[in-house]
Amino acid sequence: MKKFADRLIKWGIKEGRTALPWKDKINGSYDPYKIWVSEMMLQQTRLSAVLPKFNQFIRRFPDVEKLASSTLEDVIQVWAGLGYYRRARNLHEGAKIIVKERGKVFPKNAADWKTIPGIGMSTAAAISSFVNGEKVALLDANVCRVLCRRYCLENTNSRVKEKAQLMQLATNLLPKKKSEMAQYSQYIMDLGAIVCKATQPACYKCPVSEDCKSFNSEAVDLYPKKVKLTRREKQITWVLTMDRDLILLERQNKEELWKSLLVPATELQIKGNFPLPRKIFLRSYRVKVSNCDLTVNVWKRKCIFDTLKLTTHHRIVNKIMIRKVPVPRLLEKVLKDFDFWSDAS
DNA sequence: CTCCGGATGG
DNA sequence: CCATCCGGAG
Numbered sequence: 021m022k023k024f025a026d027r028l029i030k031w032g033i034k035e036g037r038t039a040l041p042w043k044d045k046i047n048g049s050y051d052p053y054k055i056w057v058s059e060m061m062l063q064q065t066r067l068s069a070v071l072p073k074f075n076q077f078i079r080r081f082p083d084v085e086k087l088a089s090s091t092l093e094d095v096i097q098v099w100a101g102l103g104y105y106r107r108a109r110n111l112h113e114g115a116k117i118i119v120k121e122r123g124k125v126f127p128k129n130a131a132d133w134k135t136i137p138g139i140g141m142s143t144a145a146a147i148s149s150f151v152n153g154e155k156v157a158l159l160d161a162n163v164c165r166v167l168c169r170r171y172c173l174e175n176t177n178s179r180v181k182e183k184a185q186l187m188q189l190a191t192n193l194l195p196k197k198k199s200e201m202a203q204y205s206q207y208i209m210d211l212g213a214i215v216c217k218a219t220q221p222a223c224y225k226c227p228v229s230e231d232c233k234s235f236n237s238e239a240v241d242l243y244p245k246k247v248k249l250t251r252r253e254k255q256i257t258w259v260l261t262m263d264r265d266l267i268l269l270e271r272q273n274k275e276e277l278w279k280s281l282l283v284p285a286t287e288l289q290i291k292g293n294f295p296l297p298r299k300i301f302l303r304s305y306r307v308k309v310s311n312c313d314l315t316v317n318v319w320k321r322k323c324i325f326d327t328l329k330l331t332t333h334h335r336i337v338n339k340i341m342i343r344k345v346p347v348p349r350l351l352e353k354v355l356k357d358f359d360f361w362s363d364a365s
Numbered sequence: 366c367t368c369c370g371g372a373t374g375g
Numbered sequence: 376c377c378a379t380c381c382g383g384a385g
Contacts, residue, residue, distance in 0.1 A: 064380040069373065103371030106382085140382045161380055179366090218379065219375085249378090252369095275384095277370070308376085310370045349372065 024228055025195035025204055031227035032207025035214065037067065041074055043150075050202075052126040052151045053084045059143045060111050064104055067213070073102055084124060087115035093346075096280050100346035105280050110138030130156045149205040153198040157190035158205050159183070162212025168244035169216060169234040175244040254312040258284040258354070259299050263325045267342070267360060271333040277309060278348045282335055289329035297323055302358065307350055318354055 042058035043050055057077060061070040077098050081087040092112050099108035114136045127133040130144040145158035167186050168175045175182050195204050215222045221240055223229050234240045261268040269282040290296055299321040307314050337345055339362045355361045
């Protein structure tokens with residue numbers, strides 16, 4: 021029987037994800053900047069969502085210096101719609117660190133990558149195995165699932181001890197040659213994403229099923245054991261403050277949902293002693309956002325903006341400009357529902 | 366350790 | 376409509 025790594029790589033060359041836009045080789049190696057950006061985007065986010073964003077991002081910020089010298093607002097604007105906006109803030113922060121404190125030199129190993137904001141064990145291992153061919157085991161959710169099935173491990177709640185055990189097993193499977201690390205890391209994640217999927221695994225096309233313990237005992241569905249996540253109820257109110265064809269937004273700066281994006285302005289101050297015009301209820305939305313079941317009650321209030329006390333974090337936009345500012349996907353939907361979103365290109 | 370943060374595709 | 380996908384703060 022051929023070794024695990026050999027069978028995996030042979031499979032990957034045919035069925036794995038090749039031709040990724042961040043994997044163009046220059047002088048035989050990958051651009052660490054592009055690999056870094058892509059891995060940050062790929063945290064918690066599927067490839068299909070990342071692909072168009074990555075291209076936009078690189079067009080706007082072609083290298084680490086451009087990213088470091090841009091404003092956070094610009095970075096967030098490109099990131100808008102991807103979710104988990106802390107990643108964008110971390111990326112911007114990391115770019116400044118690499119340019120200002122590290123002489124534009126990227127970390128050379130996983131341990132050093134881990135000191136960059138937003139980089140943990142998985143991302144550090146992914147980047148370093150791609151860029152430096154470092155022989156470090158990569159344990160993201162995909163790899164974790166592959167190994168749990170291979171060795172019949174439930175991995176309930178992924179406790180520290182189980183993590184260590186998986187890390188040991190993952191390390192044992194690594195290829196001997198450093199030159200195979202980049203392919204190996206990519207393809208073991210691809211195997212998890214394409215074949216050894218969370219639901220409906222396609223074992224019939226798995227290159228390593230012959231020594232997969234759960235496959236051989238017809239118990240693939242038992243591993244890893246699924247843990248149900250608890251969602252919390254949450255309610256928020258959005259008041260769309262409108263002045264003719266303009267809407268008033270403000271930057272979300274609190275540690276909350278959509279931090280650093282623009283959301284409908286709250287707590288309006290009016291100049292002088294006049295009451296605010298009354299608001300009328302539009303409708304409510306039920307959505308699952310992050311780990312909460314969210315109810316958003318949407319109101320509308322017509323108002324003359326000249327009568328309001330505005331600050332620097334307020335933004336006034338019309339229905340053309342709205343497409344060029346960073347708003348949550350949900351707000352985009354709401355505004356489209358109420359015809360405040362121009363379809364003109 | 367536990368909890369939190371967004372959006373999507375099947 | 377449910378499952379999925381990492382890192383860090385507390």
